[in-house]
Amino acid sequence: MSEKKTNRRDFLFxxxxxxxxxxxxxxxxxxxxxxxxxxxxxxLASTEVDISSVTPxxxxxxxxxxxxxxxRRRTREEIVQAKSVKMEELKDPxxxxxxxxxxxxxxxxxxxxxxxxVPLNDKGDYNGWFCPCHGSHYDTSGRIRKGPAxxxxxxxxYEFVNTNTIKIG
Amino acid sequence: MKNFxxxxxxxxxxxxxxxxxxxxxxxxxxxTDWSFKGLFGKFDRSxxxxxxxxxxxxxxxxHSMKYLSYRNLAEKGGPExxxxxxxxxxxxxxVTDGPNSDGDMFTRxxxxxxxxxxxxxxxxxxxxxxxxxxxxxxxVLVKARGGGVDYIYSLLQGYxxxxxxxxxxxxxxxxxxMYGNKIKMANQLSDGLIEYGDGTNATVEQMSxxxxxxxxxxxxxxxxxxxxxxxxxxxxLIILTILVYFSMKKIWSRIETEV
Amino acid sequence: xxxxxxxPKSKFGKWFNDRLPLLSLANHLTDYPTPKNLNYWWxxxxxxxxxxxxxxxxxxVLAMHYIAHADMAFDSVEHIMRDVNYGWLIRYIHANGxxxxxxxxxxHIFRSLFYGSYKAPREIIWIIGIIIYLLMMAAAFMGxxxxxxxxxxWGATVITNLFSAIPLVGEGIVTWLWGGYSVDNPTLxxxxxxxxxxxxxILGLVVxxxxxxxxxxxxxxxxxDIKKPSKDTVPFHPYIVIKDGxxxxxFMIVFAFFVFYTPNILGHADNYIEAxxxxxxxxxxxxxxxLPFYAILRSVPDKLLGVVAMLSAIFILAALPWLDTSKxxxxxxxxxxxxxxxxxxxxxxxxxxxxxxPAEGLYLLIARIATAYYFLHFxxxxxxxxYKEKTLPIPLSITEPVLGGSPNLVxxxxxxxxxx
Numbered sequence: 001m002s003e004k005k006t007n008r009r010d011f012l013f014x015x016x017x018x019x020x021x022x023x024x025x026x027x028x029x030x031x032x033x034x035x036x037x038x039x040x041x042x043x044l045a046s047t048e049v050d051i052s053s054v055t056p057x058x059x060x061x062x063x064x065x066x067x068x069x070x071x072r073r074r075t076r077e078e079i080v081q082a083k084s085v086k087m088e089e090l091k092d093p094x095x096x097x098x099x100x101x102x103x104x105x106x107x108x109x110x111x112x113x114x115x116x117x118v119p120l121n122d123k124g125d126y127n128g129w130f131c132p133c134h135g136s137h138y139d140t141s142g143r144i145r146k147g148p149a150x151x152x153x154x155x156x157x158y159e160f161v162n163t164n165t166i167k168i169g
Numbered sequence: 170m171k172n173f174x175x176x177x178x179x180x181x182x183x184x185x186x187x188x189x190x191x192x193x194x195x196x197x198x199x200x201t202d203w204s205f206k207g208l209f210g211k212f213d214r215s216x217x218x219x220x221x222x223x224x225x226x227x228x229x230x231x232h233s234m235k236y237l238s239y240r241n242l243a244e245k246g247g248p249e250x251x252x253x254x255x256x257x258x259x260x261x262x263x264v265t266d267g268p269n270s271d272g273d274m275f276t277r278x279x280x281x282x283x284x285x286x287x288x289x290x291x292x293x294x295x296x297x298x299x300x301x302x303x304x305x306x307x308x309v310l311v312k313a314r315g316g317g318v319d320y321i322y323s324l325l326q327g328y329x330x331x332x333x334x335x336x337x338x339x340x341x342x343x344x345x346x347m348y349g350n351k352i353k354m355a356n357q358l359s360d361g362l363i364e365y366g367d368g369t370n371a372t373v374e375q376m377s378x379x380x381x382x383x384x385x386x387x388x389x390x391x392x393x394x395x396x397x398x399x400x401x402x403x404x405x406l407i408i409l410t411i412l413v414y415f416s417m418k419k420i421w422s423r424i425e426t427e428v
Numbered sequence: 429x430x431x432x433x434x435x436p437k438s439k440f441g442k443w444f445n446d447r448l449p450l451l452s453l454a455n456h457l458t459d460y461p462t463p464k465n466l467n468y469w470w471x472x473x474x475x476x477x478x479x480x481x482x483x484x485x486x487x488x489v490l491a492m493h494y495i496a497h498a499d500m501a502f503d504s505v506e507h508i509m510r511d512v513n514y515g516w517l518i519r520y521i522h523a524n525g526x527x528x529x530x531x532x533x534x535x536h537i538f539r540s541l542f543y544g545s546y547k548a549p550r551e552i553i554w555i556i557g558i559i560i561y562l563l564m565m566a567a568a569f570m571g572x573x574x575x576x577x578x579x580x581x582w583g584a585t586v587i588t589n590l591f592s593a594i595p596l597v598g599e600g601i602v603t604w605l606w607g608g609y610s611v612d613n614p615t616l617x618x619x620x621x622x623x624x625x626x627x628x629x630i631l632g633l634v635v636x637x638x639x640x641x642x643x644x645x646x647x648x649x650x651x652x653d654i655k656k657p658s659k660d661t662v663p664f665h666p667y668i669v670i671k672d673g674x675x676x677x678x679f680m681i682v683f684a685f686f687v688f689y690t691p692n693i694l695g696h697a698d699n700y701i702e703a704x705x706x707x708x709x710x711x712x713x714x715x716x717x718x719l720p721f722y723a724i725l726r727s728v729p730d731k732l733l734g735v736v737a738m739l740s741a742i743f744i745l746a747a748l749p750w751l752d753t754s755k756x757x758x759x760x761x762x763x764x765x766x767x768x769x770x771x772x773x774x775x776x777x778x779x780x781x782x783x784x785x786p787a788e789g790l791y792l793l794i795a796r797i798a799t800a801y802y803f804l805h806f807x808x809x810x811x812x813x814x815y816k817e818k819t820l821p822i823p824l825s826i827t828e829p830v831l832g833g834s835p836n837l838v839x840x841x842x843x844x845x846x847x848x
Binding site for chain 2: 012013015016019020022023026039040043044045050053
Binding site: 030031033034035036038039040041 | 485486489492493507510511512513514515517518
């Protein structure tokens with residue numbers, strides 16, 4: 001009799017604690033989720049860029065989602081250079097064809113994959129980009145060749161709306 | 170415990186009485202059944218879509234809705250246009266963007282992320298175009314008026330001839346629900362003024378109700394979520410309260426004192 | 429903390445506790461002997477702690493999205509309401525939380541008044557409580573300014589102008605408060621800073637409030653001193669914790685109803701209109717919890733004296749332990765005081781009501797009578813009552829009724845209206 005009573009009490013307390021814990025969890029979630037990107041930030045997904053004035057060998061930098069995007073119109077030599085690299089030489093092997101759908105245009109996030117600095121144009125040992133923060137060298141395809149960065153510079157989702165316009169995002 | 174609750178309910182009654190006293194002084198507004206009132210209140214989607222049509226075709230030439238974006242039209246709990254429809258709506262507006270690389274502003278078709286296009290550049294321009302009266306922004310209008318939806322609904326239908334002896338200045342109109350009865354906005358609605366896409370008969374009453382519903386949603390876009398979450402939260406709290414009550418009884422039974 | 433020496437069982441616990449006696453503190457709090465006859469009016473201390481924490485947490489979250497600038501404050505609030513994940517929920521909790529906080533604090537204060545909890549040896553607890561209440565009003569007022577709606581702006585204008593009643597330096601002080609020649613951006617940013625600061629001051633004072641409480645221990649409905657620990661007391665945990673928890677949940681149901689179903693009923697529609705320095709709203713009314721004081725302010729026809737009367741109405745409470753000359757604490761054994769107590773409750777409710785009405789005609793007359801009575805209660809009724817009133821005999825211990833009790837006590841308990 002007394003044992004049964006104890007069991008019931010234990011069950012009651014356990015149930016109370018469990019239900020209470022669910023409530024605490026449900027209350028904490030909104031406080032955490034509010035720090036995630038809000039609806040207006042998520043909506044700013046894409047930006048369109050006019051590239052008609054970019055001549056071969058020039059790079060323009062545009063802002064997308066608060067980050068710089070490099071749009072480079074590559075010269076023939078640069079394309080050849082980028083395509084001729086052997087995969088074994090690369091830290092993060094990726095073919096140039098996979099990075100630049102239209103070989104003349106390289107569109108990539110201008111953010112060093114090491115710690116997020118913006119690399120400098122036409123600098124470094126591989127004629128591509130050089131990050132001044134910690135000395136990462138990128139080639140003409142934006143691939144990491146030397147230095148602390150672990151991966152190639154990221155290629156965002158983009159498409160050519162027409163010959164003069166690129167839509168990023 | 171009995172006395173505790175008796176006193177508490179007495180005090181609550183006094184408070185409610187006070188609120189009613191305040192309410193009693195107000196004008197009797199026209200009544201209609203709002204689908205969004207009550208514990209499970211939801212918006213009527215087609216009313217919202219029609220309301221949006223009334224807003225764009227009638228109100229938006231003077232009234233801005235600066236806190237709304239075209240993306241909101243496709244969001245859950247709103248008019249719920251399809252994404253394609255919302256994109257088409259957005260694209261039908263010319264949005265000023267820029268500056269471009271030459272430093273000039275340019276216009277382009279609207280995108281989902283754009284805010285509703287404003288009829289006037291700024292408040293001064295709005296005043297200049299409306300005889301000194303600023304047509305208020307309608308994003309939170311329902312919440313910014315004491316009578317809420319009933320007031321807006323009534324006001325739209327409240328245009329009558331002024332009683333004898335009341336002289337109205339030029340550009341001032343008589344409305345029986347307006348505070349002070351004098352309003353700068355002329356009567357905008359008339360039967361059959363617009364042609365609803367869904368074939369509903371566009372009476373003044375119908376348009377007033379639809380556009381008011383739309384304004385309610387604009388002011389409280391999360392109303393449906395709020396109602397749903399509220400119901401769950403309160404049910405949860407009641408369950409937990411009952412559990413805690415019995416736990417309390419158990420615990421206090423150890424020392425023979427009633428709780 | 430005069431507990432018996434407590435030693436943690438584990439070796440690490442002992443090592444830690446010798447250096448920082450947190451475990452002793454925790455032990456003190458759980459074992460804290462509490463009178464076992466506390467009724468539900470005593471649960472509002474716990475409820476208020478909950479309210480403070482809720483306001484601080486939701487406030488921190490809102491501050492992550494709010495922009496304290498005259499041009500952007502209103503927009504940022506709408507941004508919170510529309511776009512921030514759960515922003516509407518957090519803001520409505522914060523806005524209604526302020527009202528809930530005041531509701532609870534008024535019940536807490538009136539409980540003290542009924543049971544004489546402010547009397548010796550608890551004067552310091554009471555005075556700290558009054559300071560907390562004052563800070564709460566300051567925080568609530570400044571918080572109401574932050575959305576930069578019409579009521580925010582004009583409320584700020586009216587309240588800061590109260591200082592201009594001070595002779596000679598008044599105008600200078602008002603300009604200093606504004607940081608300009610009207611309520612404007614500098615005012616908003618400093619109000620935001622102070623609104624952020626004050627809750628933490630309140631938190632500190634709450635610690636002192638509880639500390640001061642734990643020295644003499646809780647008063648109780650019978651109002652007599654009890655030995656602790658004894659058969660009259662129960663350990664705080666689990667008995668009082670679960671009881672406070674139960675009451676808190678009931679409170680939360682009411683709170684949730686406001687947040688989810690009538691989130692704007694306690695606010696003013698005008699505050700959804702962006703601040704406009706050129707147009708004053710037709711009726712300027714403070715939030716409901718400040719209405720009684722607003723009524724007192726308006727009932728005095730002189731600017732300076734009105735402000736003085738309003739402030740005195742609050743500060744007079746600090747002198748209460750000395751104005752009330754009765755040796756008996758609980759109104760249960762003070763038949764006359766009990767009646768005056770309820771008259772005071774009615775008086776304050778009436779003041780609140782006329783505070784919301786226009787200050788003219790009958791309303792003004794009622795406000796003046798009610799204001800006069802408010803001061804009469806504290807300055808004349810209470811001191812005189814202490815000497816004249818014939819009180820009922822008080823029991824020797826709170827367990828007495830349980831053990832059979834004296835006939836007097838049974839009679840008293842039947843009469844009293846507050847006990848459970």
